[in-house]
Amino acid sequence: MRYRYGRWSGGADPLAPPVDLRAAVDELGREIMEGASPSSALRELLRRGVDGTRGLDDMTSRLWQRRSSIQRRHRLDGTLSEVRRLLDSALEAERRALFPDPSDDARFREAQLDALPPGTAAAVQELSSYDWRSSEAREAFSQIRELLGRELLDQRFQGMKEALSNVDSDDVKRIQRMLADLNSLLEAHAAGSPDTPRLFDDFMRKHGDFFPENPRNVDELIDALAARSAAAQRMMNSMTDAQRAELSALSQQAFGGIGSQLSTLDSLLQRLRPGEDWTSSARFRGQDPLGLGEGAQAMADLAELDALAEQLGQSYPGARLEDIDLEALERQLGSSAAVDARRLAELEKALRQQNILERAPDGSLRLTPKALRRLGETALRGVVDQLRSSQGSRDTVSAGAAGELMGSSRPWQFGDTEPWDVPRTLRNAVLRSGSMSLDVVDLEVSDTEHRTRAAVALCVDTSWSMVQDGRWVPMKRTALALHHLVRTRFRTDALQLVTFGRYAEAVDIGQLTSLEGVWEQGTNLHHALLLAGRHVRRHPDAQPVVLVVTDGEPTAHLEPEGDAEFNYPPLPRTLTKTLNEVDALARLGATISVFKLGDDPRLAEFVDIVARRGGGRVVSPDEEGLGAAVVSDYLRSRRRR
Template identity: 65%
Template sequence: MARRDRRYAYGPYIDGPDPLAPPVDLRAAMDEIGRDVMEGASPRSALQELLRRGMENRRGLDELTREVWQRRSRLQRENRLDGTLQEVRELLRRALDAERDTLGRQDTDDARFREMQLDALPSDTGGAVRELDSYDWQSSDAREAYEEIRDLLGREMLDQRFAGMKQALESMQQNADVAQAAVERIREMLDDLNNLLANHAAGQDTGQQFQEFMQKHGEFFPENPRNTEELVDLLAQRAAAAQRMLNSMTPEQRAELMELSQQAFGDPRLAQALAQLDAQLQGLRPGEDWDGQGRFRGDNPLGMGEATRAMEQLGQLDALAEQLSQSYPGARMEDIDLDALGEHLGDQARVDARALADLQRELERQGLFERAPDGSLQLSPKALRRLGEAALRDVVDKIGARRGERETHRSGASAEATGATRPWAFGDTEAWNVPRTLLNAQLRQAAGDPRVLDVTDVEIVETEQRSRAAVALCVDTSWSMVQDGRWVPMKRTALALHQLISTRFRGDDLKLITFGRHARSVELGELVGLEGVWEQGTNLHHALLLAGQHLRRNPDAQPVVLVVTDGEPTAHLEPDGEALFHWPPSRETLRATVAEIDRLTGLQASFTFFMLGDDPRLAAFIDDVARRCGGRVVAPTLDGLGAEVVSDYLRTRR
């Protein structure tokens, strides 16, 4: 049988958001969070800021909130709530004009008396409609218009509370008998509904009564509630919106509408049943917004049902704005009603919000945050490694650009080969033993593994044991570092150096030391999350004391001291542990600092001073102590600080 020739046509996807759009970049998200944390934000606030700001090609919560408020403002700006009143006034005008025209053609005393009756009608629409309830219309057109007022009011009142009721009743108006039967069924449904809610409010088990009610009147509830509680929720939301609609009207409009409601279908029982229903719903759901209102000022008149739906939309938009703000205790991205968001802002908004929720969930699932002992949220070691990788990658790029080199993964001859090999481990940079690696792959394939080459096959050339280094990185954390924009570059430098040592030089021992009025040893996560504090004092003396303790604990290691500072020493530590501050620097401070440098020089420590800023006093001090200890002085730009520190460390290791 001949094969049918199939033809395919390709075109752009236009039905909603692109299903092949890339997911949110987790690495880019971590970079942004890390930058905010290093600038002093807490991990939680950094995550919230990222969600508010959004990512590339994904709107954030702030943008979605702005669109929600624009939608809300447009709804109020374009519409008004007195559409039903306007329509009733127009029908009343038509009825009176037609009646007066008919009476004007009659030359009788009865016609003149009727004209006097019409002239004496109350000025308000509600009072006029009520007075005309018993009027014997002479014009068939006038009588039809007046009956339309009653039917209109009934349809609008029911449309406020029951979805689709207005359209169903309008389709029945062509047959008066059918329409009257429908109205009677509605009255019966309201009586049964009020009875059901009264029993529910009294604490009775209404399960069986609810099932019987839905079997009898389920056509009025296309939402198909499953129990009495769901039915109450459904009705209370619409009833509260109807009440907010009334609250939003002027007192005159509200009084006029309440007066007209008594004329619905020419029978006040409907209004009474609905009033009883509203009262029961308010008692069952007092937490609904029964007192709110919205200011509508547009030119498009809305009927009572349409106005109630507009108030429901306002309530949904207000709820969405609160959910998107994430400002309440225990807020989660899962709180956002994605269906409501898509309904009001479109499918792409739903996709953007879901992507942000997935990002938050993925960050937590991958263990990038953890709880500190005090209960606060902090970056996990895994997150710090990712930030360190990014910082080191940036530093390597700068080193290569500065030297005219490209990034390379080839390692130089750091030590002599021993002739032995060993399996590769993460962080190893030694050369591969290619014959041994290929042999491992062949043996694995012979055992039935079809993969050509696997990381477990790799063996590297073992080298002689390299000398260890004990590194003390002393970073200035005085307020001037924050004030002059040196805070984040300092932290990125520490991240890059930590990442380099922990991956390539794992035998080295790095100690991070911060110094302001006092100095202290800190872990990497503590330094990354450190907030700038207004504090006077640059206590390099205390930092060198801690550096000396670290170097003495590693007597077999090459001692390396790296100092990053933007100011000369202005504080030193007294024997009793008190830090004394003085500006300009006192002789005692300078003498104590230089004495500690001399002690570390006696340990054959290698010094490098990274001088930030252009303070001449600092330059003079650094030059003097560098000559004294045989150290180096580097004056990097802020952008090049990390590259200079890493380069100097590598130079010292060589």
């Protein structure tokens, strides 16, 4: 046997890699940390798309371009133009046949032709009983009736025009019987007749070849016919009044008198499916003429494009990507668009099924702990990369240079002083070489950790200036990195996150990550240090560490009754109360490190006082270096202990 290999063209590529959930989670995290809700972040991700997969916005844009192209390229008078051409051809052939004849009859016939009304439909109607002298003219005129019949049928039954390329008397009789039986079936169904199922079966047995859709019951038959009939009506609505009048008159000249039967069919369908769009219209302004069948298909395409745009917009309640009609999308934009939509739906489904997004008690979406760990891991990796690149320092996220074994190990790196994990090192050698021949790549060292604990309070400024000056996301990324470091490397440490604006609040990492910036005046460091002190007192056996990230001096403090008092410039009472909490933390043995963002001279003066009285230090990183500065200071405080 011989085999040929080529590009896969049968839909989604079976060998395509799965959607990258890690990259998707990172994208979601960035949007959420910038203040978007998880629901809106997911919508934004799906709108933009991911690497290798175009988003909903791109597909929607292509839908509108295709819609505009249909209207720009076409006009709806194709059938009228073709009928006029055939009529002119018949008249010209008849005049050529009459010209050499000197008889009075020939002159009378010429006078009849000259007196024809200017309208196409009126001229065709008047010539319906004319006795043609020219066989060529008779043939051209008979083609008008055949054309009108085929176009009218194609307008209601897709593909009928091609199936009836050569119509004979038997075909006309079959079509007349089919239309009569169809109208009888629909009338019985509209009247609620219990015989409808039997009548439908009889109808399909006799006339099923007219319906390639192969409807299974009368409702499916009506749905298919009503959609096409409504498209035909919208096409008529889109024409000028003169064009509509011409076509209405010409339809009565179609072969077999089927025009009246089709009018009855349209009336029945409008009664049975009033929810279809029977009234709208569209403006066509192109040069390419469309026949009745082609025009109805164009209107059906426009309706399908509008429905797809609504599905891709996902703006209705309960919208899901599974709602998108992939077959319709493939018809309009090609197989690649259907593949992209399917991959986006798989991504949305995977984010829910892989425990990345979950429903909160209030019904909203939120990131799961698994997703937060992933974001923390990414944030910490960025911090580590910064630490590695600064002054040639190496990875500072080691679990400890000495202390108790943790039971885990890692590959040895240059400079490590931890004890070797001998069993794992030997196993690596055997797996690599099949012998006990050791190489440096086989070495593993045991993770250790200090048994001393730290009670760490990270206090982050959430006043509006943090949002306004672009410090909101770096602040959140810093908290994520520190949280992940503590949870994975220093599990015995107790970390509390405290946000402070007009008021302070202890939050978990999920709340901080999804926190939205709000316009709120006040930087209540006094309240934040109060909460930090409570956290430290709950862990009397731990070394207290307080880290403060802020871009403004204290402008609010907490009154005994629980209200916050704000004033700018700061009141002396606000500064006094804040420094009192600094002193209280210092008495507990806490070190307070302040990470000053911006270059406010009043803030610089204040934090210098805090550092002197709190036994800490002041660090002035830029926004991108904030995470590295905070993590480095936290590790420095552990090494000092």
